[in-house]
Amino acid sequence: MTQRRPRVSDLGRIVRAAGHSWRGLTRAARFEAAFRQELVLAAVGVPLGLWLGGDGVDKALLAGSLILVLIVELLNSGLEAVVDRIGEERHPLSGAAKDLGSAAVFLALLLTAGVWVLVLWS
Numbered sequence: 001m002t003q004r005r006p007r008v009s010d011l012g013r014i015v016r017a018a019g020h021s022w023r024g025l026t027r028a029a030r031f032e033a034a035f036r037q038e039l040v041l042a043a044v045g046v047p048l049g050l051w052l053g054g055d056g057v058d059k060a061l062l063a064g065s066l067i068l069v070l071i072v073e074l075l076n077s078g079l080e081a082v083v084d085r086i087g088e089e090r091h092p093l094s095g096a097a098k099d100l101g102s103a104a105v106f107l108a109l110l111l112t113a114g115v116w117v118l119v120l121w122s
Helices: 008-031 033-052 056-086 092-120
Strands: none
Touching: 008 033, 008 056, 033 056, 033 092, 056 092
16 A cells, blocks of 8 residues: 655645644633633643653653643633524523533543642652
């Protein structure tokens, strides 16, 4: 089986996708207070986790758990944007969607705390 060479159009698609991703990150940093707070936590915690982690697995768990919080927050912010786009009127399903997204962020934060406790104090 031969592997085809990437075409210029494939590379252009990758560059465009990276641009969309960058716009999403900058939008979250500008307009989402929770993302900014978690970004500060990650900016401090990731280097600290890489320094405190014993082996590669420890470092990956400490740093990765913080990055996971950012990922879940981005998904939650996207969900909230879609719900808000649909309509401003209050609806039980809209509230449920936002609450579920918030719960996912909360669980990611609890997971991070648990990982840090288990890795650093075991």
